[in-house]
Amino acid sequence: MLKEHLGYVADHIRLDRFRAAIAQTINAGDRIADLGCGSGILGLLCLRAGAGRVYGIDSTAMIEMARETFSRAGWAERVTCIRGHSHRVVLPEPVDVVICDHVGYFGFDYGIVHTLQDARRRFLKPGGTLIPARIRLRLGAVESEKCRDKAEGWRAESVPDEFHWLRQHTVNAKHAVELPPKALLGAPAVLGDIDLYTDNPDFFSWTAELRIQRDGIMHGLAGWFECELAEDVWMTNSPLAERPIQRSQAFLPIDEAVPVKTGDSVKARVMARPADHLIAWVVDFPATGRRFSHSTWQGLLLAPEDLMRSRPDRVPRLSREGQARITVLGYCDGKRTAREIEQAVLRDHPNLFPSPEEISRFVARALGQDTE
Template sequence: MAETYTLRGHAAMIADRVRMDAYQAALERTVRPGSVVLDIGTGTGLMALMACRLGARRVFAADPGDSIRLARAAARASGFADRIEFIQGLSTQIELPERADVIVSDLRGVLPLFQHHVASLADARDRLLAPGGVLIPRMDTLFAAPVQAEKDYQAIVGPWDDHGRGFALDAARRAALNEWNKTHFGADDLLAPPRVWAVLDYRTERNPHVRGTLRWTAERAATAHGFAVWFDAELAEGAGFTTGPDGEKTIYGTAFFPWLAPVPLAEGDVVEVELQARLIHDEYVWVWNTRVEGPDGEKARFRQSTFLAQPATTADLRKRAHDFRPVLGEQGRVDQLVLGMMDGGATLEEIANALQRRFPERFRVWEEALSRAGQLSQAYAQ
């Protein structure tokens, strides 16, 4: 299931004036009196309310999180409860009685390549959008540039280099440098002009994987610590925002991809990065392979991936191999018992009793068995 935001997270998104002003402008350009609107990932319901105020005849507001209860309360308090139908669930698993003229969403993270964002919009476009309907956003363009980022780099390596305990923590340091981080950069931090890495046109896009090679020529001498990636959002005609160094700070921030070591650049040095993002299950695996070339030859070469930041054992990796023959462990057998009894014929109390009888060493206290049964009930029961 896709990740849902905390209440504090929803508050931060609403408080982001740049984001909210752009979405308000996009809705004003697309919602007409009588429109049917689908708000995917409605959260606390603000965009659904905005659509109603602009004259939408009917609004479907979908979200898998429990914050949808607060959205219902907001609809009642605002006088729009009769026009908004709230649906607690993923948009990919819902059906609508009529297709939407406008679909609005913000399923991104720091970057648009986040969980099942691309696939969810493709599904909504194909199944839930009326012919001639409008998607908000309609396009995100991703940019990148090498950066000087001493402070951000030290925040990553400092705990492993300067802990003062006399131990070698090189493995953890290297793992930390195979993760990217959220930060903010100004235009003065860039060491070369930005290059377009990818364009996600949600009116046609359905491939969640992105791969491309970026090439820059350094415009000044400085120490480069990695590169930044950000996006420009085109929500509707004349409505959008940027998360890059030329714009105001937003809740999205900018992604910083550090290198394994800082690289002193001279004016005219060439930096080449092969950057790819591949969706594996529910998360993206990022790969960035870097080569820096000076007038006298190669100055640096790095191969990095978020896969290398995960402390996976050989046994963990083996369990994902195509020829592995899995056998349920105890936790799997516990969940299998609970799910097998969720057929409408047993109460949670009866399921908890069965768990305790079957796994007495695992559930010495009945309340623990009831808690596990309740967790699975909340996740999977109708």
């Protein structure tokens, strides 16, 4: 986790872009919600620019690192760190600015649409500012053996034949790739724009026509973003940009490598339900009439029980783990210590799991997760 955040904090172009947006937006004393604050870097930039208070919110243990960083830097008085999922957090006051970097690889694939929508409605003052404000999605046709290998990995010669069927999952998945500009078969198209100040639908459907500008072999689509952080302050992970941030692009494979010629046009449709992490893509080659249709739904390794579980008419019964969790939490009466609870569980429920060590680990996990 720290390695990922080091990547964010050490990306000086990304920080420059956010710094510029913050300088343009923030007034002395402003209240800020730093959504998915991670290391706390965006909140820190806001404080340096004069923010009066930062609410840093993160659902992971990164919040402790953020808390410690703010404290060591002398900002503890002006920061409130909250561990929790932003949709469940309640702030004590409305804020002037909501800031986040939830743009993922493709722009919409890290949940920014519904996360900012919720934050805009519940955290932001009327007339307040969102950073980012808008996302432009780009789409390009790609020739890249490296990308192809990501989709074909399970069918590689070195992989025993019995596993080759798993290729159907990787060819229906979104892959993170680092594209060189020469991998593009033509100029990218604008796939769509997402205005984060308005209510957006749960389901998006975008189409684009991709002009092929050199002969080659098409292996799939690549998507990336241009994100407007503030007026005229843009941040991008475009493989064509002079100063891109250090972020992969999204590669969406097609089932077969297709030869294309200069002047061809390829039609692409991308559909997404970002809140459910579902993306579908259809690629048409009008010159030959060929069509490829994929979706991350087909790429999920779903067992029949997983599908059953999503049926609203099923009658849920507690799993063994669920029952065990209730047992453990039943001992939390606001008086017993963690050690006393562990001992009580070991004494009263010696068969909760196959070994006392596993019971102790489970108790520690349940108490760590579900108690304060």
